[in-house]
Amino acid sequence: MHSLSRYFVIVLLPLLAGIAGQRAHAALEIQVTGGAANKIPVALMNFQSASNRPNPELTEIIGQDLLRSGQISLVAGTAGQQIFEPSQINYPAWRGKGADAIVIGQIVSLPGGRFEVRFRLIDTIKQTQLVGLSFNIGPEQWRAAAHKIADIVYEKLTGSPGVFSTRIAYVQKRGKQYELRVADADGQNGQTVVRSNEPLISPAFSPEGDRLAYVSFEDRKPIVYVQSLRDGSRRTVASFKGSNSAPAWSPDGSRLAVTLTRDAGSQIYLINTDGSGLKRLTISSAIDTEPAWSPDGRSIYFTSDRGGSPQIYRVSSEGGEVKRITFEGTYNVSPDVSPDGKYLAYIKRDSGRFQVALLDLATSQVRVLTDTAHDESPSFAPNGQLLLYATLSGGRGILGTVSLDGRTRARLSEPGSDAREPVWGP
Amino acid sequence: MKRILLPLLVLGALSGCETLGLGGEKAAIEDRNAGQTASKSSASTTNSAASGGTQTSALGAGGLNGKSLDGDKMQMDPRKDPASPLSKRSIYFDFDSYVVRDEYRSVVEAHAAYLNGNRSARVIVQGNADERGSREYNLALGQKRAEAVRKSLSVLGVPESQLEAISFGEEKPRSSGSSEQDYAENRRADIVYGDE
Known part of the structure; x- marks a missing residue:
C-alpha cells in the first residue's frame, strides 16, 4: 500500500461569513421515517481531538449534514472505540456491522490557535482510500471545515455534489423587527443583511450568490x-x-x-437588474404571480387563478401561449423548479392543510413530502436532492429540509426564533 | 474585529468566496440608532461599506412630515369627522370575493366626491389578506381587493392620478389571531390619504 500521506492536500477553505464555535449551537432535530434500505451506510469515527478545539465536535456537524441528506445512514461503532489511522481498521468487523465506508480523522493543534484537520474516507469493501485531505484552518473556519468534509464524503459516495457549504437566506421576525438573514445551509452562522420595522418578503439569491433580490415594505408599499x-x-x-x-x-x-400591478392586476414582467428594459410577460385579467424560471431560462412557471382557483402554469420567457401544469386540487402555489428541470416543488392545499408537494414533470405524478399543515416557500438545494421550506411549529415559523422521497426531514431553526420565507442559495 | 477581518478578506480573495462583511453585532447597534432617527427623513437610505456590509433601511416615517397649519380653516377636517362617511375607511370583503358590497356604496361615494372636489388630494387604497397560504399569492389577493375599491372610485369620476392601489397581503394584519373572525377582519381594503 502507498504511503497515504502522499494524498494529503492542503486546502484553504472558502470562508463563510460569521464566526463559528464561540457559543454552543442548539443541535439540529433530524427525523427519519421509513427504512434505511436505499441509504449508504457509513461509519463516522470521532476524530482524534485537540483539547482547545471549538465546539461542537467536528464529527457532530459532519454527521448531521450527512444524515440530513437522507441518502446516508450512520453506522454506530463500539462505545469508546478509537480509530484514527487506516492501520487500525478491522475491515471484516466493519463490513459485519454493514458499513460500506468509514470516515476517520485527526485534529492537531497548531501554533497561533490554528488547527490541522486531517480526514480519510475509506471503502471498507475494497479496503482502499477514496479520499484523504488535510485542512489548515483558523477556529472561525471550524464549521466550514466540517461542511467541506461532509460535501466531499457525500460526493464520493453518492456521485452528486454536496450542498453543505452552501448558504440559505430567510426572514426572521424578532419582536416588531424584520431581519433578512443569510446563514449556512444548516441554519447556523446566521447574519443579518437587512433590518427593518416593516415587513420583508421573497428573498432570492442571484445565480452567483453575490446578490439578494427581495421585497421591502419600508416605503409604505411593496418595492423590489x-x-x-x-x-x-x-x-x-x-x-x-x-x-x-x-x-x-x-x-x-x-x-x-x-x-407588478402598474397596468392591471398582478401580472408578470421581466426587468433588467438595473431597472431598465421592462417587458410585460403575461397578459390576463387574473392574478399571475410567483414566477420561477426553468434552469435553461426558456420557461417561467407561475401561479395564476385564471382557471378559477390558483394553479401553476408555464409560459415561455419570450411570452406567448400559457400551459397549465397542476390539476390536482384547488390550491397549488409557490412553484420552484429543480436544477435539472425534471421536478416542480410547490405548496398544495389538501383538506385545509398546506404541504410541500413534488411533481414529476415527465410523468405528472404528485407526491406530498411533508406531514405538517402550514408549509410555505419550497426551494430546491443546488444539487436538487433536498428542499428547504418554512412551516409552523408551536405557533412560530420554523425552517426545515426534506429529502425528495419525503422520508428525511430536519428542522433547521433554533427554538425561539420566528423564521419564514427561506430560499436556498449557491 | 481586525484580527478576524484580515484572514477573512485574504481567504475570501483566494477562494473567490464572498463575505458578507463584518459580524452583525456592530451593525445591530447602528441600525437601532437609524430606527430612532428615521423620523427625520421619510426616504430610505442605503448605508453600505461603513456599516460593514449591513444595509440599514430608514423606516418609512408615514405621516410625520410637517404640514403648515391653516389659520383660516378652523373647522374639522371632514375626513376626520366621525359623523361623515369620509371617516369610514375600511371596506370588508366576503371570503373569496372581490366585490365591493352595497353597504359600502355611501362610503365610496363620499370619498369619490371629496377627491373630485379636492384635486390635490391623493388616495392610496391598501389591500389586505388573511394569513392562510402563500405570502406572494396573498399579496395578489390583497391587491385584488384594493383594485376593486380603486375601480369603484374611478367609475365615479376620480382620475387615476389621484389613486393608487397597493397591497400589504398578509403582512400587516389588523387582527393577528387565527380564527374565522380574525381572517374576516383581515379581508379588507383601507382608504388612506396621501397626507395622512
Missing part, C-alpha cells in the same frame, strides 16, 4: 430591491405605481421576473 452581499449596497429595481413583488432571477443573472 437588489442588494450586494459584498458591500451591502442596494438598488431599487421595481418601484412602479401599485405593488412590486416576487423577484426571480433569470439563470444568467441578467434579468428578474417580477410581479
Whole structure:
C-alpha cells in the first residue's frame, strides 16, 4: 500500500461569513421515517481531538449534514472505540456491522490557535482510500471545515455534489423587527443583511450568490430591491405605481421576473437588474404571480387563478401561449423548479392543510413530502436532492429540509426564533 | 474585529468566496440608532461599506412630515369627522370575493366626491389578506381587493392620478389571531390619504 500521506492536500477553505464555535449551537432535530434500505451506510469515527478545539465536535456537524441528506445512514461503532489511522481498521468487523465506508480523522493543534484537520474516507469493501485531505484552518473556519468534509464524503459516495457549504437566506421576525438573514445551509452562522420595522418578503439569491433580490415594505408599499452581499449596497429595481413583488432571477443573472400591478392586476414582467428594459410577460385579467424560471431560462412557471382557483402554469420567457401544469386540487402555489428541470416543488392545499408537494414533470405524478399543515416557500438545494421550506411549529415559523422521497426531514431553526420565507442559495 | 477581518478578506480573495462583511453585532447597534432617527427623513437610505456590509433601511416615517397649519380653516377636517362617511375607511370583503358590497356604496361615494372636489388630494387604497397560504399569492389577493375599491372610485369620476392601489397581503394584519373572525377582519381594503 502507498504511503497515504502522499494524498494529503492542503486546502484553504472558502470562508463563510460569521464566526463559528464561540457559543454552543442548539443541535439540529433530524427525523427519519421509513427504512434505511436505499441509504449508504457509513461509519463516522470521532476524530482524534485537540483539547482547545471549538465546539461542537467536528464529527457532530459532519454527521448531521450527512444524515440530513437522507441518502446516508450512520453506522454506530463500539462505545469508546478509537480509530484514527487506516492501520487500525478491522475491515471484516466493519463490513459485519454493514458499513460500506468509514470516515476517520485527526485534529492537531497548531501554533497561533490554528488547527490541522486531517480526514480519510475509506471503502471498507475494497479496503482502499477514496479520499484523504488535510485542512489548515483558523477556529472561525471550524464549521466550514466540517461542511467541506461532509460535501466531499457525500460526493464520493453518492456521485452528486454536496450542498453543505452552501448558504440559505430567510426572514426572521424578532419582536416588531424584520431581519433578512443569510446563514449556512444548516441554519447556523446566521447574519443579518437587512433590518427593518416593516415587513420583508421573497428573498432570492442571484445565480452567483453575490446578490439578494427581495421585497421591502419600508416605503409604505411593496418595492423590489437588489442588494450586494459584498458591500451591502442596494438598488431599487421595481418601484412602479401599485405593488412590486416576487423577484426571480433569470439563470444568467441578467434579468428578474417580477410581479407588478402598474397596468392591471398582478401580472408578470421581466426587468433588467438595473431597472431598465421592462417587458410585460403575461397578459390576463387574473392574478399571475410567483414566477420561477426553468434552469435553461426558456420557461417561467407561475401561479395564476385564471382557471378559477390558483394553479401553476408555464409560459415561455419570450411570452406567448400559457400551459397549465397542476390539476390536482384547488390550491397549488409557490412553484420552484429543480436544477435539472425534471421536478416542480410547490405548496398544495389538501383538506385545509398546506404541504410541500413534488411533481414529476415527465410523468405528472404528485407526491406530498411533508406531514405538517402550514408549509410555505419550497426551494430546491443546488444539487436538487433536498428542499428547504418554512412551516409552523408551536405557533412560530420554523425552517426545515426534506429529502425528495419525503422520508428525511430536519428542522433547521433554533427554538425561539420566528423564521419564514427561506430560499436556498449557491 | 481586525484580527478576524484580515484572514477573512485574504481567504475570501483566494477562494473567490464572498463575505458578507463584518459580524452583525456592530451593525445591530447602528441600525437601532437609524430606527430612532428615521423620523427625520421619510426616504430610505442605503448605508453600505461603513456599516460593514449591513444595509440599514430608514423606516418609512408615514405621516410625520410637517404640514403648515391653516389659520383660516378652523373647522374639522371632514375626513376626520366621525359623523361623515369620509371617516369610514375600511371596506370588508366576503371570503373569496372581490366585490365591493352595497353597504359600502355611501362610503365610496363620499370619498369619490371629496377627491373630485379636492384635486390635490391623493388616495392610496391598501389591500389586505388573511394569513392562510402563500405570502406572494396573498399579496395578489390583497391587491385584488384594493383594485376593486380603486375601480369603484374611478367609475365615479376620480382620475387615476389621484389613486393608487397597493397591497400589504398578509403582512400587516389588523387582527393577528387565527380564527374565522380574525381572517374576516383581515379581508379588507383601507382608504388612506396621501397626507395622512
